[in-house]
């Protein structure tokens with residue numbers, strides 16, 4: 001509530017401020033963290049499989065703070081499962097919304113949308129990926145949460161590994177959804193943004209192969225780099241890559257177009273304006289006929 005004489009809070013900036021609170025630590029939890037997620041349109045219970053902050057990409061916009069050392073370097077599975085149990089109970093009982101951090105969650109967003117595997121690195125690099133997915137699915141089942149999704153937020157770099165493929169199939173059987181990162185149309189731009197030694201073609205092949213088995217969500221983050229938005233040629237190439245996946249019988253159910261909303265690794269990375277995000281989504285829609293969802297940025301981090 002605002003004081004007399006003050007302007008009332010702008011609901012859009014309030015929502016954007018809430019959505020920037022993606023800290024991975026909830027009280028004394030180390031591996032599980034509830035967040036109010038704008039892309040999930042509700043509460044997403046995150047599971048961090050990379051507490052050591054190691055990733056096989058080094059994205060220029062990554063929000064993981066790698067300037068400070070990791071407090072936890074390996075996954076203690078027993079603690080992770082306990083935290084998942086407690087986290088689910090807190091959300092289902094409504095206790096979560098009595099905590100200071102979630103007290104201001106709008107009523108319509110007080111719903112558990114998913115258990116999301118993401119965290120401080122690429123989740124599919126976790127050695128026993130299939131086993132941990134199976135164990136978390138079992139916990140979800142025990143709580144009768146068939147409607148709650150299991151979302152894998154991934155850079156798609158490890159889909160070709162056998163145990164990861166097995167993990168993806170377990171997700172399929174448990175209301176899973178794969179959000180695969182793709183935000184370049186050319187090798188050059190991919191290397192500029194994602195800074196990895198993994199070839200762009202490997203990512204495209206992995207996304208195509210996975211999308212031939214189940215429909216994927218593409219997460220595409222576009223930004224200004226040294227104040228330059230992605231060029232029209234790059235965006236056209238991005239649409240070409242999506243069309244190639246479709247032509248290879250890959251199923252894509254949604255392209256999430258978003259921009260910077262949390263403090264990026266590199267200070268030369270800044271968000272696009274809302275109109276620029278809209279224009280990119282329109283281009284993708286008209287060039288690929290795929291549905292898009294847009295999420296705007298903020299520098300309020």
Ligand code: SF4
Nearest residue numbers: 055057058059062121
């Ligand atoms: S893949 Fe994800 S965790 Fe890894 S550097 Fe990129 S944004 Fe960060």
